[in-house]
Amino acid sequence: IPAYPAAERAVRALAEAARYARWRRQAAEPGRVPEYEDIDEAGAAADIDVLLAAHGATPAPLTGPRAVTLSAADTQRLLARYGIAVLPxxxxxxxxxxxxxxxxxxxxxxxxxxxxxxxxxxxxxxxxxxxxxxxxxxxxxxxxxxxxxxxxxxxxxxxxMAPRGVDTVVRAAIDPAAGAVLSFGLAGAPSLLLGDTAHRLVPVTDRDAAEQIRSIRTAPLLFGWRGTTPVDTRALEELLLRVSRLVDDHPEVVGADLEPVIVAPHGVHVLGASIRLAPPPARTDLGPRSLPVV
Known part of the structure; x- marks a missing residue:
């Protein structure tokens, strides 16, 4: 029988057990990576090949591939292949x-x-x-x-002009140890000063996307904090999933920044975006590891 010198320690131990049980339930149901009929993966691949050839991008043997930043028009065209529109x-x-x-x-x-x-x-x-x-x-x-x-x-x-809403930031980057990572946070001080950003490994599932936007400390601003109008979190989740698909389908996409993304009561509106491309480096291992779900 466990014995604790104080009630507070017993409560903390029970909380840890509850968190562990919740994690086990989530691991058993990881979610799914949804399919979208309007995604043009082949068209995006062709665009990427043309853009890399136009910029003369080649892998560097020692320092890795040199990334090129796409123009606004090329960025918008590539995002449109994945159903992501940038406000004109x-x-x-x-x-x-x-x-x-x-x-x-x-x-x-x-x-x-x-x-x-x-x-x-x-x-x-x-x-x-x-x-x-x-x-x-x-x-x-x-x-x-x-x-x-x-x-x-x-x-x-x-x-x-975009409708009023909550300003957010969606980013994707390549971590040398973990692989492709999708990041989300509110624009401005929450992300810059407080580091209030949530990260998930790509490919992101629908469960991952829902948990990601709810895991930041400033998440209540998305759900009607202090009487404000709740915003369209379902549309935000779909945007995260589409960016994840873009990065997962095309290893040449080494960076994507969507800022700001206005999440309105109905829909999301991307006001600015940039994408960086590079030839995929030679792989010396099997890439990011994932634990099997038991």
């Missing part, structure tokens, strides 16, 4: 181009810089949202030019 954005090198782009996309629009050190930096005030007409757009263009520099120094794009 058009270049705006001058105010007149910005107005034409806004009319083409339809008001309201957002105006934002493309420089890597300015993207995703809301604290710098470099993004203007919900611009409903030409006058607002031109005024915002002038303000950003004065704040960030001339258009030839800081490039801008006009993008369609």
């Amino acid at each position: 954005a058009l270049p705006a090198p001058d105010p007149e181009s910005a107005v034409r782009a806004a009319h083409r996309l339809g008001f309201p629009v957002a105006l934002k810089p493309t420089a890597p050190h300015l993207r995703h930096r809301a604290d710098l005030g470099g993004v203007r949202l919900d611009l409903g007409g030409e006058a607002e757009l031109l005024r915002a263009y002038g303000e950003l030019t004065e704040l960030l520099g001339k258009p030839e120094e800081t490039r801008f794009v006009v993008q369609s």
Whole structure:
């Protein structure tokens, strides 16, 4: 009969036993990797071969393959093969181009810089949202030019507005020890300052995706925290599964960053994305290991 010097230790031991039992139940039902009829795996493979050949990417014998970062158009085309749409954005090198782009996309629009050190930096005030007409757009263009520099120094794009929701980040990368890893977290301070990010090995199952978005500490923001409107977590889970499939189907995809991903009450909206490709390195072992489910 176990004996404990204090009730607290007995409760902790019972909690560990409960966690272990829950883990055993989950291991017995790992979930499944769903199939999607709109995924074009063969088309994506052909695109990747063409892109790698165009960039002259070849494996380096000592340092491994050199990754190439795809252009925005190539990234969007490759993601579209897997049913992932990126919200349209058009270049705006001058105010007149910005107005034409806004009319083409339809008001309201957002105006934002493309420089890597300015993207995703809301604290710098470099993004203007919900611009409903030409006058607002031109005024915002002038303000950003004065704040960030001339258009030839800081490039801008006009993008369609996405519905309000929760800003998130979805990433995939190759870990030398574990293989392909899918990461998820909320955009901004939660991920950057607190490290509140959840990781899963690829391929991700439907159970993995559901648990991943619920495992971060800031997950309540997705489910109606303090009376806010819950967002479409089912659509978010599907996005994670599609990114996982892309990385799992094509070892040439060594990195994928989707940021920000707006999770709205209905649907998800990818505002920015980048993909890195490299020829798969020569394998010297059998790759990531997985324990058999007993």
